[in-house]
Amino acid sequence: MPTTICTWNINSVRLREPIVLKLLEEQQPDVLCLQECKAMVDLIPTENFAKLGYSLIARGQKAYNGVALLSRIPMEDAGHRDFVGKKDARHVAGRLENGVTIHNFYIPAGGDVADREVNEKFGHKLDFLSEMQDWFATDTPEKSILVGDLNIAPREDDVWSHKQLLKVVSHTPVEVDALDAVQKSGNWVDITRKDIPDGQLYSWWSYRAKDWALSNKGRRLDHIWATEDISNTAHSSRIYADARGWEKPSDHAPVFATFDF
């Protein structure tokens, strides 16, 4: 059975309920993983999602962060982890009936300055990545998918200008190395790049551009990974950039992967 997973940083699930419904109706993913819901769990509008057959597993907080799984196939809550000693709703996991675990992450953005001595948000980001690395090294994931807004564009062709972004948070060598270490520690395979190995690929375009599509200064911040035991069942991936141009859009586009479990 093909199973389609989608990840999308929604930047307020309440404000963007209409386009979440549009995506569910139009694309019918089996599981939609959201980040930056920016709401307590009981304030997430579930009624219309349920009408389309989607149930909710979420972790939330007021105004910031928040991650959710909307699934139209049976899924149980597989818990969450609080990273760097904060209860800031940046991770939640769900488990499908076939035993596949889906981890949904919202890694800290890291602020503006790529130096932990002067910017504690950058330190928080690096500590978060380090804790992810330790966790996956200690507790090796199997039959797992990891998705989310990882806030790092690792490859030269994951950004509009490698040279101009080398010192910009999201594409600095220290972050890229840390993300690589996380990937290696859990034996994760980058499914999007396995399916689409060549060419520029972006999932985020700033709100600040006059014309995001024309200037096309994007970055691939949103990722779908899988452990090696199921990575060979992945057969297609896409980034649905059209959604960046929808009414009242998120600044992120949905990223899709389909697996034959």
Place this chain on the structure above:
DNA sequence: ATGGTAGGTCTCCTA
């Protein structure tokens, strides 16, 4: 080199 937009909200913090 600078400033640009957006969301949620203890009118400023985060991205």
